[in-house]
Amino acid sequence: MNLEHIDLDGALCYRWTCTAVPVQAEGTLAGFPFYFRARWDSWRFAVTTDGTSDPVQVAMDDLPPFTAQTAAGFACGQPYGEPGGYAAGWMDLPEAAGFLRAAAHTALQAIGPVPIARR
Helix, strand or coil: CCCEEEECCCCEEEEEEEECCCEEEEEEECCEEEEEEEECCEEEEEEECCCCCCHHHHHCCCCCCEEEECCCEEEEEEECCCCCCCHHHHCCHHHHHHHHHHHHHHHHHHHCCCCCCCC
């Protein structure tokens, strides 16, 4: 199974670091580090553009649903499945990739045009 992916015209490069409980991906968006995680009853995404913040920490700061441009970059998340359930941790990779691409696209719009040179 190939876990390396490039998407959004090369702006999104990632690999799945875990494929179930949680479903998790790490990589870069326009050269900036990002983190995607789906577990329990929600998924979260964060990209950091400040050069010092950890996208894992930024992703865990708020409870979904949220979309926020922060000093560190951009973060968003949405509920998934039944409240208090476990469905997000078992979502299939094509569905998770769809949420990841949508979040990355929204993040690119929020953080504005940036050079894809930090890869």
